[in-house]
Amino acid sequence: MRALIVDDEKHVREGIKLLADWEGNEITEIYEASNGEDAIKIIRSLNPEIIFSDMKMPKLDGTQLLKWMDEHYCEGKTIVVTGYDDYHYMRKAMHYGSSDYLLKPIDPEMLNDTLIRVVKEWKEEEKERINKRSKNQLINKMKPAYRDQKLTQIINNVPVDKFVWEEFRLTKATAYTIGLLQVSNIAVEQFGGDKDITFFTLLNIINEQLSKKSGGIAFRYITSKGEIVLLLKKNKKESLIIAKEIQINIQQLLGLTCTIALGLEVNSAVQLSLSYQHAKSMIMNRNVLRNNQEKIVMDNDEKEIKSLMDYGSSIKIAIQTGEMDAFHSLIGQIQTDFIQKQQLCLRQLFHLENEYQMISTRWYKEFNLPFSLPTDLEERVHSFIDKEDVFQLEAYKDRKKREIALFLRRVKRQNKRTSKNIIQEIEKYIKMNFHREIKLQEISERFYISREYISRKFKQEYHINISEYLVSIRIQKAQELLENSNLKVYDIANMIGYQDDKYFRKVFKKIVGISPNEYREKKK
Structure with missing residues (x-):
């Protein structure tokens, strides 16, 4: 804590400094002034909590100092110290909120008793001030949310207490008009992407203008994202003038052009939702491609929606x-x-x-x-x-073209992976069924792919057509059976899918270079 001693006599200031128990009262800084003018400068710069003041001083006396403190610095606690036992001075001191009145020469015990009491009073009052500031901060913080919730309920025809209308000064109006403003992304970006700050700023600008005109109140419509509703206590003609002034203010202060739609003029609270719905329709049906059109929308036709x-x-x-x-x-x-x-x-x-x-x-x-x-x-x-x-139509189209191009690239990659996987599945299927006649049509129907596609992709993958691959698998199996069994050649031919063993012998010799019997003899 800080203390200030104000007296034109140096020895009095020194006496108070010497006699007071500063440390016991948690006062760590002590300042001095010889008159009221110097005291005010110190108070303004240092904010001392406890002020000792004489009454009779040059330039600015104690009475004037107390009066100034009463108007500008009521948080400080004052103890008057004077050599004049005068009721006039005492009354002035009490009038301007002095905590006590001590006579010179100063009694040390009385000085310290007074100091203890005054410090205690200051601490209690400071605690109350802190609580009050906290409550006020909370109330101020909650006010916009409360306002938005209650006024949204009114627009949505949810019953609210009568005092809500009185609280927002919406009574005693002969006509109401709803104005609707949609907050664009570009406005949010201007505030670093913070939507709450964007709405807070816009609503401050709008409500300041409405307050000057006693025109109503604006709020964030919580039922629908990105909307500010202007609940105007005016007829349509007066609302148009106010809306234009709001547009100009937003343009000048933020550099943003905003469209405001005005709904139907109504004369009762229950009709406000009708006015809002009309304003919403105006916003939704407005042409968004032209820059030179009127930014106050009051009427337009329902547009045909194409699919x-x-x-x-x-x-x-x-x-x-x-x-x-x-x-x-x-x-x-x-x-x-x-x-x-x-x-x-x-x-x-x-x-x-x-x-x-x-x-x-x-x-x-x-x-x-x-x-x-x-x-x-x-x-x-x-x-x-x-x-x-x-x-920005061209920018929108470019975005869609990029999205479609990305989709097509993914499809191509997927098709490439899928076709490779399917061909591998076909190859496995041929291996598992090599012992019987496999038609290309059968494969096509099984894997839901055209015969032409299968033939082309199979040859790209294995560098051989399907019929040749089937023959190679059969001959490979025949070689294994000739080496590892005593089966007759015609039995082996039947097992690998050939009903005619002569034809099998012919195919085998063409591929291997020797007959089946010669191959068996060679492998013994």
């Missing part, structure tokens, strides 16, 4: 080609069909993105490829809206 599913067969053909060029023309066709007169609404974009993910999931499963679904489809769309609140 990406209508292009299912074209997508299948493009995938089967395995080439990105097929998708370039398809994407161009979809763009032509979906965008007419440079018009593309947010609702269509969300629908398009949702169907795109469904189709992607289907084809990833079709080729047994690992995939993960994005957690927030709307955010994927919003990430392509720039600071002018315009959708």
